[in-house]
Amino acid sequence: MTAKILGVGGSMREGSYSTRAVSMCLDVAGTLGAETRLLDLRTAGLPMYQPREPATVDIVREVAEAVQWADAFLLGTPDYHGSMSGGMKNFLDYHWEEFAGKLFGYVCASHEKGLTVMDQLRTAVRQCYGWSLPYGVSVHGEQDFDLTGAVINPRLSPRLNMLARDLLIYGALIRGQFVRDINDRERDTFAARYGPQA
Numbered sequence: 013m014t015a016k017i018l019g020v021g022g023s024m025r026e027g028s029y030s031t032r033a034v035s036m037c038l039d040v041a042g043t044l045g046a047e048t049r050l051l052d053l054r055t056a057g058l059p060m061y062q063p064r065e066p067a068t069v070d071i072v073r074e075v076a077e078a079v080q081w082a083d084a085f086l087l088g089t090p091d092y093h094g095s096m097s098g099g100m101k102n103f104l105d106y107h108w109e110e111f112a113g114k115l116f117g118y119v120c121a122s123h124e125k126g127l128t129v130m131d132q133l134r135t136a137v138r139q140c141y142g143w144s145l146p147y148g149v150s151v152h153g154e155q156d157f158d159l160t161g162a163v164i165n166p167r168l169s170p171r172l173n174m175l176a177r178d179l180l181i182y183g184a185l186i187r188g189q190f191v192r193d194i195n196d197r198e199r200d201t202f203a204a205r206y207g208p209q210a
């Protein structure tokens with residue numbers, strides 16, 4: 013079983029802990045058979061979303077292509093005022109139906125576990141008919157990493173391993189069933205509204 017996983021780093025901070033954790037998790041998913049890509053919003057230069065503005069900027073088209081490509085997503089963000097970063101919210105604002113029938117996992121860099129942050133990510137994803145893993149992984153940068161970015165908390169790697177494994181397995185299951193439902197043109201399914209006759 014395999015899945016294409018797009019990791020999104022939502023921090024604008026060089027040396028970001030949340031983006032580092034996303035990258036580590038993608039590496040594990042890759043060893044388990046996933047195809048992975050990382051979209052680092054710090055360097056991508058994604059402009060502020062403008063409704064009804066045609067995608068004239070290359071990066072907007074490239075990000076849209078990566079979102080279409082993905083079966084599952086791993087969103088990483090710092091905890092900013094108990095919520096996600098502006099960069100992450102801006103990324104989400106670009107997309108809607110492309111998230112439907114796809115699974116999302118979450119990583120948050122926080123000093124307070126980031127529970128409200130991940131709840132707000134789940135709310136945004138649910139609004140787009142995406143599915144969320146019922147847990148997320150929070151990292152406390154200064155306690156979990158040393159100054160070189162190496163992991164010093166032995167409990168972090170098992171959590172990221174679990175997240176990678178679950179995102180791959182459940183991501184493939186959910187996406188696979190969603191595509192089967194569309195192709196079977198079943199009217200009585202959640203996927204029907206996205207199918208050719210929806």
Ligand SMILES: Cc1cc2nc3c(=O)[nH]c(=O)nc-3n(C[C@H](O)[C@H](O)[C@H](O)COP(=O)(O)O)c2cc1C
Nearest residue numbers: 023025028029030090091092093094121122123124
């Ligand atoms: C504008 C701003 C708001 C923040 N708000 C919170 C907060 O509400 N709770 C918290 O635990 N940390 C907060 N922090 C700290 C960051 O979440 C923390 O430094 C995190 O490790 C940054 O993640 P990053 O390394 O991925 O950029 C805030 C930091 C900034 C710059």
